[in-house]
Amino acid sequence: MSSSFESAHSSPSSPAAGPAEEPTLRSIGRLFPYLWEFRGRVLVALALLIGAKLASVAVPLVLKEIIDALDKPRPELVLPLAFILGYGVLRFASTTFADLRDVIFAKVTQRAMRRISMAVFKHLHALSLRFHLERQTGGITRDIERGSKAMSSLVGYLLFRITPTVLEILLVAGILFVKLDWVFGVLTLVTLAAYIGFTVTITEWRTQFVRRANTLDSQAYGRAIDSLLNYETVKYFGNEKYEAQRYDSSLIEWEDMALKSQRSLGYLNAAQAGVIAIGVTLMVLRAADGVVEGTLTLGDLVMVNAFLLQMFQPLSFLGVMYRQIKESITDVERMFTLLHRPREVEDAPDARELDVVAGEVTFDHVSFAYNADRPILHDVSFTIPAGKTVAAVGSSGAGKSTLARLLFRFYDTGSGSIRIDGQDIRHVTQDSLRAAIGVVPQDTVLFNDSIYYNIAYGRPDASRDEVIEAARAAHILHFIEGLPQGWDSIVGERGLKLSGGEKQRVAIARTLLKNPAILILDEATSALDTKTEKAIQAELLEIAKSRTSLIIAHRLSTVVEADEILVMEAGRIVERGRHPELLALNGMYAHMWALQQQAEEGGGK
Template structure:
């Protein structure tokens, strides 16, 4: 993603606009308050001029201009109050837009294909989303409440100066502004390369840090703490270099802006003072010009900072919106139907598939699982066994052929309804860093408390949970690391029982367990698969001897199929795998006896 083609700023703004226009009444009210505040602000120097002229002793006896002083105070108060009301009205717009964008990015990430998530860098992606949502807040607050008000104020001041004074007052004022803005835009555009480089290095450093911490045990097993620190520091060193360039260029920009403003202010004050001495302007006029200068150049000076930060925010947002621009590889057809069945038959018909076009995994794979029966798939690692479950879940679409449920190609079914009918107990169960109750209830979030407990009992984990100090409130740790392999598998089984789907997949669900735990969990798997259509991806052949049908995959092709005894009698690929595993078991038993 770091190498994604940069979007231009206009595309980023137009992407954001619909999220704001959902609150169009609030936006319009905030803009009205903004304009009212600026009218009041511009009127303040005009009243101040009249007050100064009224107090000019050279024109006669002094009289306190009570009405003018009152108007001066009212205008200043109105400017402040309208500004605060504007902020209060717009708060819902900004926060609502941030919430909506964040939700859409989150939902879109879940809608993307498995391929995207296998290739993503979680740490960098999470940092992109975080910076992007913060960028929206900054952009809205400062673009609408600093740049736009300043432009309105510049327009109003231009009208007043041209009406009241010689044209060169306006010419100097706006000539300075044009030079200032041109200088700011030019230098800021040059500096954006450093900001983008900082973002890239920040995301990469964060990715390395998150990845290292997630694999804490592996780091400790190999004693590679120093190596991990060096990798992280290398990324941070690149970030440091970009950050130094960013700061040096910022100092150059600030110095140039200060020089431009100082020259403009000096020229205008000198011009106004000369007019007062010549008698063509009053002291009040001098105060008026000076007040306008202060009102214009103070926010204009801030405008330089705001523009820089807006450009930074746009750079941050473009990375987040790039995620929204990622197309989902697997999409529902417009006419996709919802699957509704309690009895499902599955068929793979002449399926060709590969994760990359230059590396095909399955070749003309064909087999069927009648409703309520169990089919086991065996074969060496890399034969394509786990690919079958990914295709059945429709994480990928087949290149050729069909995968059907009850005769309907799964590409014609909605993905939500398809996956609602399938339950899986994977080889490596990954749990959420939450309670055991939450992880079981995840199988059907709307389930009652009693249904969750009943599912735990069916998976034979209830007694274990009740012996824990916190019971079902026990936290399982990140990815479930506080539980053993067998305990995690039982949670996965309970979760699948609670889901209660008509189709089950056991993807080498016991291959990582010890023999005793494996036998216990195999019994539980047989219980929950009774009368359900079941696909077993098997590592140990002894666990699938009673399957209704067994197929053998070699190099992505179905080379044998039949019952356990018939396959042994055929003395083919299955028989060779069986003999090899029997020999391995005998050697293991002999080694165990010798050690005993």
């Protein structure tokens, strides 16, 4: 097989681990379509929010009337009692409206989280093989996890914390300006402006530490996951300490950024506390002076104090909310960066379904390069007639596996075209193309689930009898039935509980279950012992007779029955023909055959 490192192109850094875009309000705008699906609930929740704040602002006003009514030589009981009852109703309303708002809006947030998570998940599957060869799994999963949670936080803080707090402050400032004098209104707004100014300035400065800490967190998490996925390789080379050092180097830098973030948080809290203390003190002094001079009543003083307590309590969390919003925007932006990453291979706007009539495959003057400075294929042309088998052989790196990847349209050709029954595969939908092609790869990766699930994955709607028949055809049924848990046996992460040969037979079984019109065997029996290989080769050749087949092979003994053999070297077809014809040429194929025969004879001694 052409080494998978034919694809080790482009940047070595993980897309997920790179720096996120500068967080902007654009992220909030991107959330709007997901929230507006339940516009009725959104509007009701906003109405309840406004109702809760109006009731909350009315509480100090009623409290003032109660105090003033009682602050008389002979107070009447009826009037204060009415205000006291009103006070209780308003308190209840402000709390109840807020709770109802959360209940009504919960479905909006949860559905939006679900839809965005699904959109990112589907988009990641739609991205090219190039992206997935470069990505760092741990970093991406971390970004998606943080992004989903951040979306919920962002909506909650903006709609139900910031908006009502600002609304309440403006209402309070207006009431104080109208009912008392302009100084109270000005003091309220100045205190608010100073508080917001300090909060925004210091938070903007410290956001760089937060963002960098998140990036390093994703990198460290990605390294840890990558190391654990390659557990056996780490053990083979005794590199446990090396892996721990790499992981710790990421954590050391993350620790430094986290400490800077924590210190800057302390500065911000001190600045916020100072602004609130100064503003509250000035307003209480002004109110007390008014009571002494007789321009304000005792009820006015109580009202001002109640407003300040009521207003600055949520305001004291404004810094935390602003920081959370900034961090949430950063996380949401990283998630949307993934969502809006362009697809390398796209369906054409007028793409139609592939119509497989016979299954003839044609490569017409195909050239291709993973990177512009490293061409892989050079003007490759050949045809696989319907129902025939063509094999591609050659040394590692000759471009054999690239043929399979281009036919499956993991990449588009640089020049030339690939056609199936005369239809250019760039002009048909990827779903219909891939539904017509079955692939048995050399490096088989299985899901951490049961053997039954992994074979049935070839066609999830297949009946149990069809799954069993596919396992029988792949010569793995006896092995499965001999396991203690039988079909329910879990194969482990990436199938690590099975041997290479067992994994390969599972891969063959699920491809047979798919029942494709075109078959690609990419070193499909390379991991099997000689006896099993011969048995499966006979079965595969029988299956290939009714399908158009492309066999990628290094071991020439597996392709001697092919209708045509393509000998590749440095991305070009240097010889072609049937096995006897190529041996008669006494060229590159004959030389490879002789070497392999000698190796097999030597191994048998």
